[in-house]
Amino acid sequence: MxxxxxxxxxxxxxxxxxxxxxxxxxxxxxxxxxxxxxxxxxxxxxxxxFETVHSFSIILKHIFIRDITRFLFIYLFVMLGFALAFHVLFQLVPLLADRYHSPWDTFFMTLNVMLGLEDSLFEDFESSYGTAVAFIKTTYVAYVLLSGIILFNLLI
Missing domain, CATH: 4.10.860 (DNA Excision Repair, Uvrb; Chain A)
Structure with missing residues (x-):
């Protein structure tokens, strides 16, 4: 099928x-x-x-259709929630608001954070944005912990 x-x-x-x-x-x-x-x-x-590849292709198809699709569906909602939360919080800091114009830019940044590609997210913050920066960092820690738990469950 x-x-x-x-x-x-x-x-x-x-x-x-x-x-x-x-x-x-x-x-x-x-x-x-x-x-x-x-x-x-x-x-x-x-x-x-091919006899040697037949069982592998069936397992790959089974994993891709059932398991990965379910995982991506669940993780999409987690990423969308945190990406939109980050986008709203970034509007409080002009440096980040200029860097991430649209929610899609922020969604892509959230994806990069999950993959470990975004390393300069919290550089060059001014101390005058203390409360906003602290809340952004708290949300970032919650995102990293939650995404880590979801990714570990994928391995299991």
Whole structure:
């Protein structure tokens, strides 16, 4: 069933990409990147023909469809909640308000914090924003602890 769904999604994006081929280069590149991603995921279903890879492909499909989808659904709400909380709190500090203009910029920063890529979040704060900075740091600690617990549960 999953291979049928991935095949239909792949072929649909290829046809959409072909339809956009003459229109705009940017739209074409976006659709082609999704089509290539789905195409390589669809290739896993052809690995069932090899005896050594067959059980691995079934386990991978089972994990991806059931476990990772549930995890991403739950973690999306945690990230959205903290990203919007950070965005509201960043509006109290002009340095951060200039750096993170939109909620999507803040969401991307929250994702980077989860991955450990954002290391300069609390640099160059002025002491005049003491209460706001303290609350932002408290929210940051709560986010790191909660996301850590969720990620550890994913391993279990």
């Amino acid at each position: 999953a291979s049928h769904i991935s095949g239909i999604l792949f072929s649909t994006t290829v046809f959409i990409w072909f339809g956009f081929f003459e229109l705009a280069a940017h739209s074409q590149a976006y659709i082609l990147s999704v089509a290539l991603l789905l195409g390589w995921m669809f290739t896993i279903s052809f690995a069932k023909g």
